Amino acid sequence: MTITESTSSGTEGEVRWTHCPSCESMIYLRRLWRHGNVCPECSHHLRLTISDRFAMLLDADSYQPFDTELTARDVLSFSDTRPYEERLAKARENTGAAEAVRWGLGRIQGDPLVVAGLDFAFLGGSIGGVTGELLARAARTAHDQGTPLLLITASGGARMQEGVVALAQLAKTSQEIGRLREAGVLVLNLNTDPTYGGATASFATLGDVVLAEPGARIGFAGKNVIQQTIRTELPPNFQTAEFLERNGMCDLVVPREELRSTLARLLASHRNDPESDEPVPSGGxxxxxxxxxxxxxxxxxxxxxxxxxxxxxxxxxxxxxxxxxxxxxxxxxxxxxxxxxxxxxxxxxxxxxxxxxxxxxxxxxxxxxxxxxxxxxxxxxxxxxxxxxxxxxxxxxxxxxxxxxxxxxxxxxxxxxxxxxxxxxxxxxxxxxxxxxxxxxxxxxxxxxxxxxxxxxxxxxxxxxxxxxxxxxxxxxxxxxxxxxxxxxxxxxxxxxxxxxxxxxxxxxxxxxxxxxxxxxxxxxxxxxxxxxxxxxxxxxxxxxxxxxxxxxxxxxxxxxx
Missing domain, CATH: 3.90.226.10 (2-enoyl-CoA Hydratase; Chain A, domain 1)
Incomplete structure (x- = not known):
């Protein structure tokens, strides 16, 4: 979803405004940014870059990135209207990142964690071979360190340009989440708009706790595909975060301004603190x-x-x-x-x-x-x-x-x-x-x-x-x-x-x-x-x-x- 920018009179340097894609209100950009890219009129959650998400959720100066230079390659010599290599080069230019995933170490209110996030701006956050490997490396680090893992997802699913190599990443990432389960390491999912296909069929829904932003579209098959296939009217708010919560597939739908505090509470609730010396009367x-x-x-x-x-x-x-x-x-x-x-x-x-x-x-x-x-x-x-x-x-x-x-x-x-x-x-x-x-x-x-x-x-x-x-x-x-x-x-x-x-x-x-x-x-x-x-x-x-x-x-x- 792109934000259409304009100026009050078209003159360079004057105040910039944007339309909310949901309610069509004109919003002063600085006001929108102050609200965490959430429309102050209708509370529609606009997309964030993964860098902005890390900055919003993690303690200041706590993020330590890894594998920033690891990038995809064209294993199939794939070409559609444009060669895959050309699409990759354009995605790198537009985002300044080597791949759709960025991961590293960080803290939330002092609690350490491994964090990995998919950026929808990079080929729709699609999952290719390197994408899956980066997610797997984040999970392996969490496993080896016994540190909670936070996965932030915005993805259209498996990357078609890498064929079955992309499909195999569903198994690669799922087995790493399985190892974390067996080791008793906390896994938190934060699913944002949109989260579809191979992401929901693997790492994005396997966490101990699954969170989602309000209104986020989350599902396996896309809504249009479902409608064209079964030719029936779909329920209101179908495949939204609220729909999933109502149907038992999501723990909490959390407004963006409450995400950091909610994640902090979840981390704290799984942390053993020194037991208090609270006196307990015997014989109760x-x-x-x-x-x-x-x-x-x-x-x-x-x-x-x-x-x-x-x-x-x-x-x-x-x-x-x-x-x-x-x-x-x-x-x-x-x-x-x-x-x-x-x-x-x-x-x-x-x-x-x-x-x-x-x-x-x-x-x-x-x-x-x-x-x-x-x-x-x-x-x-x-x-x-x-x-x-x-x-x-x-x-x-x-x-x-x-x-x-x-x-x-x-x-x-x-x-x-x-x-x-x-x-x-x-x-x-x-x-x-x-x-x-x-x-x-x-x-x-x-x-x-x-x-x-x-x-x-x-x-x-x-x-x-x-x-x-x-x-x-x-x-x-x-x-x-x-x-x-x-x-x-x-x-x-x-x-x-x-x-x-x-x-x-x-x-x-x-x-x-x-x-x-x-x-x-x-x-x-x-x-x-x-x-x-x-x-x-x-x-x-x-x-x-x-x-x-x-x-x-x-x-x-x-x-x-x-």
């Missing part, structure tokens, strides 16, 4: 069932369902020092009934995952009353994988009446999605702490509830089925829900006696709904105490402790005299 977790108040089960169920209770997002804001929510299951959806992200707790990076309800009828409906679809469990597994890959403890907040019951959920494999989440959480070699904050309904809760430590708040419950469901099945109606709740033994004292729960976290007088801050303070103390205890275990010991803990529940006992 009650493990003796005889010390727990005995409440009527029906009363506990009603309290657990109170929409005034803190939600997972409330705890994320009140318990942790920093939280960045991530979105999407990378399969086609972003279930709002499950939220997850990265956080800091007393200097330690953690992954946070939980069911999300809401405090109003509108919020509850938007989030399906905290009942996840299969995509919610796929997103949960993605967060579990993130914790495992980066050696981060996993904290889950359980509050759901159960998995979403519906035709689409069954068609999309609800049972399998739950089973895979349970299996994945059971085999993590990082510390896992589960806290039931409201309802713990059946397999929908257990999918986020397989921990080294299982905790619950006082006025919560955990059950194989809702009391109403149990009553309906056994008595023919929901009238006997209170009796069913009593019989199911779903409250804190009984669950600790059964070995299902390890301990109980106190709620302030009046319950969690009456004092969010006080409840969050108790939760923070409980998490700090538990994570500090689990930090003494090796990965193998964590796996074995969790396995043994689960295996012991319901273990057959030999009867006396038998």
């Amino acid at each position: 977790i009650v493990t003796d069932p005889e010390r727990l108040p005995n409440r009527e089960p029906a009363e506990v169920v009603a309290a657990a369902r109170d929409i005034g209770r803190p939600t997972t997002l409330d705890y994320c804001g009140l318990v942790f020092d920093e939280f960045v929510e991530l979105h999407g299951d990378r399969l086609g959806a972003d279930d709002p009934a499950v939220i997850g992200g990265v956080a800091k707790l007393a200097g330690r990076p953690v992954v946070v995952l939980g069911h999300q309800k809401g405090h109003t009828t509108t919020e509850l409906i938007e989030r399906d009353f905290g009942m996840p679809q299969p995509s919610g469990y796929h997103k949960a597994r993605r967060m579990m994988d993130h914790a495992q890959r980066h050696g981060m403890p996993l904290v889950t907040f359980v509050d759901t009446p159960g998995a979403y019951p519906g035709v689409e959920a069954e068609r999309e494999g609800q049972g399998t999605a739950i089973a895979e989440a349970i299996l994945r959480m059971s085999r993590l070699s990082v510390p896992t702490v589960v806290l039931v904050t409201g309802e713990g309904g059946s397999g929908g809760a257990l999918a986020l509830g397989v921990g080294n430590r299982m905790l619950m708040l006082e006025r919560t419950y955990f059950s194989v089925i809702s009391p109403e469901g149990c009553s309906t099945i056994l008595f023919g109606s929901a009238e006997h829900a209170a009796t069913a709740a009593e019989s199911l033994r779903i409250t804190a004292p009984d669950l600790v006696r059964l070995g299902v729960m390890d301990g109980v976290v106190a709620e302030p007088p009046g319950g969690a709904q009456a004092d969010h801050v006080g409840t969050a303070s108790n939760v923070r103390a409980a998490l700090l105490e538990t994570l500090r205890e689990l930090a003494e275990y090796t990965p193998d010991e964590l796996l074995e402790q969790r396995r043994a803990r689960i295996a012991a529940i319901g273990e057959p006992r030999t009867q006396p005299g038998v």
Whole structure:
């Protein structure tokens, strides 16, 4: 996209103006530059050179470039309307760069990283043999140094003038991202307008976290190609960053002025800081069932369902020092009934995952009353994988009446999605702490509830089925829900006696709904105490402790005299 420049009267040296390609407003160029090349009238994000992006994102004077002279060559002796060599020479002249990729070392708010960016001004940011090699060298450096990698993309895809040599770069770059995953090195993608073809089919979508600028066009096949092929009307905002975020393929759409701070938060959230000396009161977790108040089960169920209770997002804001929510299951959806992200707790990076309800009828409906679809469990597994890959403890907040019951959920494999989440959480070699904050309904809760430590708040419950469901099945109606709740033994004292729960976290007088801050303070103390205890275990010991803990529940006992 080019910016058409003009002057107020055509006289050389007078104030220069430009048209916004989106809203057609006339913009004073200096004003546009002050806004980071974002239209101040409609917020349209105009393109930046990769040099300008580095200058905007990286700490001043921190960028150290590498391989600035490495350039493409015409391996196929290719020619269309012009010889490929001529096109390369023109691209070098126009951009002052030897290739579409520039890479090097830099810092963002002091945190070191390897950064590589594609410049659309160089042959549309297309990927040729040298392009792929430069990206691979950036990834190899990140791997060898154990330093996060930031990939900034604006590309039309594989470079046709290099044929299958260009195509092979998708495999070359993908395998380097794979090595970074295996090594637990953080990879961040920033996709800008446009990002298409071979870029989206490889390095541009494989990061741990995928960011995009507002309005950026991102896809595999181009919109015109799709329309001509299938001859149908495409959805509004098709292949935009917002479209991808809505459909689970992008974590965050971030305005340009917030990119640097967002990247800084993500880097900080994966960095181990010296653990704070925050005092943690001992004995905050009650493990003796005889010390727990005995409440009527029906009363506990009603309290657990109170929409005034803190939600997972409330705890994320009140318990942790920093939280960045991530979105999407990378399969086609972003279930709002499950939220997850990265956080800091007393200097330690953690992954946070939980069911999300809401405090109003509108919020509850938007989030399906905290009942996840299969995509919610796929997103949960993605967060579990993130914790495992980066050696981060996993904290889950359980509050759901159960998995979403519906035709689409069954068609999309609800049972399998739950089973895979349970299996994945059971085999993590990082510390896992589960806290039931409201309802713990059946397999929908257990999918986020397989921990080294299982905790619950006082006025919560955990059950194989809702009391109403149990009553309906056994008595023919929901009238006997209170009796069913009593019989199911779903409250804190009984669950600790059964070995299902390890301990109980106190709620302030009046319950969690009456004092969010006080409840969050108790939760923070409980998490700090538990994570500090689990930090003494090796990965193998964590796996074995969790396995043994689960295996012991319901273990057959030999009867006396038998």
